[in-house]
Amino acid sequence: MTDASGYDQHNIDYPVSRRGLLKFLAVTGVVSGVGAQSGTAQQEAGEQRWEFTTEGWVNSSPTIVDETVFFGSRDGSTVYAVDTASGSEQWQFPAGDFVTASANVVDGTVYIGCGGGDAEEANNLYALDAADGTEQWRFEADGYFLSAPTVADNRVLVGNSNGSIYCVDTEDGSIIWEVTDQYSRDVNSSPVVLGETVYIAKSEGTVYALEAKSGSEQWSFETGGNPASPTVIDDTLVIGDSEGIVYGINVTEGTEQWQFETGESVRSTPTGADGTVYIGSNDNYLYALDVATGDTHWEVNLGASVNSPTVTNDHVIVSAEDGTVAAVGISNGTERWQATVERIENSSPTVVDGTVFIGTRGVGSGTLQAIATGTTESSVGSRVQLGTLGHHHTWAQTASQTTSEEEAPPDGSNSSDVESNTASQLNEQILTTLGVVVAALASIAYVVTRRLGKSK
Incomplete structure (x- = not known):
């Protein structure tokens, strides 16, 4: 033919x-x-996928939404958006001062704060277009923003080094309410919002539950040191402090349920799932505690101060200050794999589709690392689910709706959003x-x- x-x-x-x-x-x-389908699962666990280099430390914990990683750097104050697959830059925004806080990304807008460097006039909270980094508005304060903002019911909630807790409108950045105290110290803790309540800590040692719509106090709880950022699992708020104590606090009444003593200060933000809370300490240990009693399920020594962990269905992914990134079994803490990068200051890992994203600090530079897990897993713990210190699409979808306990469950386990997303991904x-x-x-x-x- x-x-x-x-x-x-x-x-x-x-x-x-x-x-x-x-x-x-x-x-x-x-x-x-x-x-494309098998690469994530087949790549060796702990193997670097790519790295993105900046000219300053990356202390910011990464946020991943719509196949883009959002984070800040201390390289002269830049917010970056980087492609998750290739590590190529999509855009950058000059914030004016150090960007050490983490971003919250909801409805196509990136909310992130800056400050703490030499540019005192640049202590701003920004709203940026997630697609191209265009500034939508800025909120100026007389202190810097180390607190990572969270978004609920068209409001941005964030702490400031001037001792204030701000609630501003997502539309234009105008103040809805402010809680301040001339005697209070830094509010570097990142807030958690559940239903109509905001949970946040001040550096003088007080944990607050505030009415989300008005800022009025529902209860307060005194710790013995400078608290880190909280998480909420079931009916328990969990938070560690500079005295090395981890507290379990009843979210309704603000009463102590239990406390657990580590060997050094705790600057780790906890995360939890299925009745267990995971938290790191400067005593080099990662602890798995029963959220109801504070009893120890297991502990593992990572050899250096432990940062905030994240949890998937099968693993706890955690980093240490010396640059160790490790995955341990969720049931017993047995190490599954380990990778070594540059030192890690404060950046906490977020896992999406089998890749760990985390920031590092070097000598006059920093990187965002993408590391394979050897699986297709994603973070499911309460820290990521509630949008504290880095998050992914599940929180972004939840926060874009009117916040309720049904939409942002406090149990730290797989929410209906996670289940539907997993089913959708599986079908795809x-x-x-x-x-x-x-x-x-x-x-x-x-x-x-x-x-x-x-x-x-």
């Missing part, structure tokens, strides 16, 4: 081999889907895989048909 170009198709020689077929499928794009993977198989079979059938036609 002769085609329109004059070639006799039956007399063309088709050397068919496995390598040739794979090459043919790759050229036609058939196996590209297989690589199945359809993609079926499409790849069908396309591959069609290609093989085409080549075989050609061979049979030639043999006739």
Whole structure:
């Protein structure tokens, strides 16, 4: 048979081999889907996928939404947006001073604060367009923002070094309410919002529960030292302090349920799932505690001060100050894999689709690291689910709706959003895989048909 170009198709020689077929499928794009689906799971656990280098430390904990990582740097005050797959820069925004706080990304807007460096006039909370980094508004304060903002019911809640807790409108940054005390110290703690209540700590040692709409105090609890940031699991708020004590506090009444003593100060923000809370200490240990009683399930020594962990369905992913990034089993703390990067100051890991994202500090520089887990897992713990110190799409979807306990469950386990997202991702993977198989079979059938036609 002769085609329109004059070639006799039956007399063309088709050397068919496995390598040739794979090459043919790759050229036609058939196996590209297989690589995209299997690359996450097949890449060696602990192996670096890519790194993005800045000219200053990356203390900010990464936030990942719509296949973009948002974070800040101390390289002269820059907010970055980086592609999750390649590590290529999408945009950057000059904030004017150190950006050590983490971003909260909701409804296409990045909320992030800066300050603490030499540019005292640049103590701003920004709202940036997530697509291109364009400034939408800024809120100026007379202190710097180390507190990571959170978003609930069209309001941004954040602490400031001047001792104030601010609630501003997501639309234009105007103040809705402010809680301040001339005698109070820094509010570097990042808030947690559940239902109609904001939970946040001040550096003088007080944990507050505030009415989200008005800022009025519901209760307060005194710790013995400077508190870190809290999380909430079931009916318990968990927080550590500079005296090395971890507290379990009833979220309704503000009464102490238990306390657990570590060997050094605790600057780690806890995270929890399925009745267990995970928290690091400067005594080099990562602890797994029963959220109801504070009893120890297990503990593991990482060899250096332990930062804020994140938890997936099977692992606790945690970093230490010396640059260790490790995955340990969720049930017993047994190490599964370990990677070593530059020193890690305060950045906490966030895991999305089998990749750990975390910031580092070097000598006059810093990096954002993307590290493979060898799985397709994502963070499911309370810290990420509640949008504290870095988060992913689940919190972004929850926060874009009117906040309620049903939409942001305090139990730290898989929420309905996580389940629906997982099901959606699974369906998408199945359809993609079926499409790849069908396309591959069609290609093989085409080549075989050609061979049979030639043999006739």
